[in-house]
Amino acid sequence: MTPLLLAYPGHERLAASLQLELRAEHVAFELRSFPDGETYVRIDSDVRDRDVAILCTLHRPDTRILPLIFIVRTLRELGARSVGLIAPYLAYMRQDKRFHPGEEVTSEVFAQVISRAADWLVTMDPHLHRRQSLAEIYSIPTAVTHAAPLLSDWILAHVDEPLVVGPDSESEQWVRSVAEAVPCPHVVLEKTRRGDRDVSVSTVPGIDRWRGRTPVLVDDIISSARTMGVVVRQFREAEFAAPVCLGVHGVFAPDAWETLKNAGAGRVVTTNTIAHASNEIDVAILLAVPVTGFLSQSERQPAPIA
Ligand code: R5P
Numbered sequence: 610m611t612p613l614l615l616a617y618p619g620h621e622r623l624a625a626s627l628q629l630e631l632r633a634e635h636v637a638f639e640l641r642s643f644p645d646g647e648t649y650v651r652i653d654s655d656v657r658d659r660d661v662a663i664l665c666t667l668h669r670p671d672t673r674i675l676p677l678i679f680i681v682r683t684l685r686e687l688g689a690r691s692v693g694l695i696a697p698y699l700a701y702m703r704q705d706k707r708f709h710p711g712e713e714v715t716s717e718v719f720a721q722v723i724s725r726a727a728d729w730l731v732t733m734d735p736h737l738h739r740r741q742s743l744a745e746i747y748s749i750p751t752a753v754t755h756a757a758p759l760l761s762d763w764i765l766a767h768v769d770e771p772l773v774v775g776p777d778s779e780s781e782q783w784v785r786s787v788a789e790a791v792p793c794p795h796v797v798l799e800k801t802r803r804g805d806r807d808v809s810v811s812t813v814p815g816i817d818r819w820r821g822r823t824p825v826l827v828d829d830i831i832s833s834a835r836t837m838g839v840v841v842r843q844f845r846e847a848e849f850a851a852p853v854c855l856g857v858h859g860v861f862a863p864d865a866w867e868t869l870k871n872a873g874a875g876r877v878v879t880t881n882t883i884a885h886a887s888n889e890i891d892v893a894i895l896l897a898v899p900v901t902g903f904l905s906q907s908e909r910q911p912a913p914i915a
Contacts, residue, residue, distance in 0.1 A: 612904045613656060613689075615680065617665035617673065623697065623881045623893060624664055630897035631904070636661060640676055650679045657688035660907045662695055662900055663727075668860055668883040670700035674722065681726045691907040694727040695900055697882035697892060698858045702736035720746035729903045733882050733892055734829050734857045738779050752899030756857045756880050757783055759890050761790035763878065764825055768853060772822040776800055776810050776836045783857070784827050794819070800836060808835040816847050823875075824852035831856035831879065834865035841872040851875030859885040 615636035616624030628635060637653040661684050665677050677694075684692050701719035704712070720743075723730060729750045735743060743751040764771050764787070771793045775784030777800035788795035796819075799811040813819070824844045826837050831854065841852045854869055859879030869877055881888040 610659060610908070613654065613659050613661045615652075615661055615663045615684070617663065617677070617680075620664065620666055620697075620881065620884045622884065622888070623666075623891070626891050626893035627664060627695070627897060627900075630893050631662070631900060633662065638680070640680070648676045648679055650676065650683055652680075652683050652687055655687075656684055658690050660691045660693075660904050661689045662693050662904065664695045664697075666698045666883055667696045667700040668698050668858070670719070674719075678722070678726050690910075691728045691904075692726075693729040693731070693900070693903050694723065695731045695896055696723075697733050697880075697896060698860070699730075699732040699735040703738075705736075705739050716740075717746050721748075724748040728907070731896055731899045731903070733880070733896065734783070736779075736829055750903065752902070754892070754895040754899060755783075755786075756882075756890070756892055756895065757786040758790060759880065759892065759895065760787045760827060760855055760857070763855070763890055764791050764793070764853075767876075768823050768825055770822045771825045771853075772796065772819045774798065774813070774824050774826045774840060774852070776826060776828055776840050780828050783829060787827055794822075798840065806833045806835050808839060810836065810839045810843070813843060813847075816844075816849075820849070823850045825855055826852050827855045829856070830858045830860055831865060831869075831877075832860040833862045834868040837874070838868045838872040841869060841874045845873035853878065855879075856887075858882050859887050861885060861887075 612633045613636050614628050614633040639651045641649050681692050701715045704715040724747050731752045733754045773788040773795040775797040781797045784795050801809050837854050844852050854874050854877045856879045877887045878889045879887045880890040880892045
């Protein structure tokens with residue numbers, strides 16, 4: 610049976626391309642806030658015995674998680690056969706250890722909440738640093754997609770003589786595969802973070818060797834943009850062309866855009882895992898593959914005995 614896609618408001622363009630990729634019908638629903646700030650949910654489509662994929666990126670997660678739980682519960686009460694979650698950006702992945710005494714490891718409790726709500730989870734480039742896989746904290750089937758092939762295609766189409774730059778050792782996993790596919794050289798720097806907005810990054814070793822190339826900074830997340838900002842500044846001070854900033858997830862804290870532009874960044878480009886004016890790369894084609902897999906698995910399950 611045709612799957613259903615329920616797209617949380619705010620990512621209409623990604624929802625439209627995913628709906629095409631999945632050949633899904635959309636779920637009509639109303640989601641709004643009462644004057645007191647509480648959430649109202651109503652599902653208008655018939656979801657009985659249907660497999661539903663919810664598209665809800667988890668950028669600014671605290672405002673989304675409770676409405677999401679209400680939506681999942683309503684779908685189940687209305688008889689949906691399965692309810693999966695497509696969260697192109699998966700939040701709460703960075704607090705993956707107790708850095709200081711008394712801190713909560715929020716990635717774990719967030720994973721428990723999602724695992725209790727959804728039957729499966731599909732995401733893109735989650736921030737797996739100290740953990741190897743989502744299965745360490747998520748108890749539902751999960752699938753991780755990678756934007757790297759699309760980032761390489763974008764660089765190939767838009768940048769002459771690129772030098773791919775990873776701002777920290779964590780970015781090596783993306784940077785290496787992106788550069789190899791272009792193909793072009795890459796360097797990976799070392800970052801020290803002293804606070805949310807206090808970051809320093811090692812200097813580019815033998816920077817003169819790369820003269821004539823356009824630096825393309827690649828990272829999974831652009832949040833405060835302090836990480837990319839200091840690297841941009843370094844290249845501008847060495848009189849390189851304005852670096853291109855390429856991020857998978859454009860989280861963009863309030864002053865992030867200005868931080869990049871004031872540092873001397875050129876184009877700032879992101880994928881559409883989070884809707885933003887910088888979105889130039891559509892990831893629907895990559896997300897659709899595992900989603901289709903989960904939906905067809907559910908289709909093959911025997912019908913429950915009445
Ligand atoms: C962290 O390790 C990530 O890979 C990014 O480098 C980081 O999230 C970027 O954060 P910000 O834009 O706040 O410097």
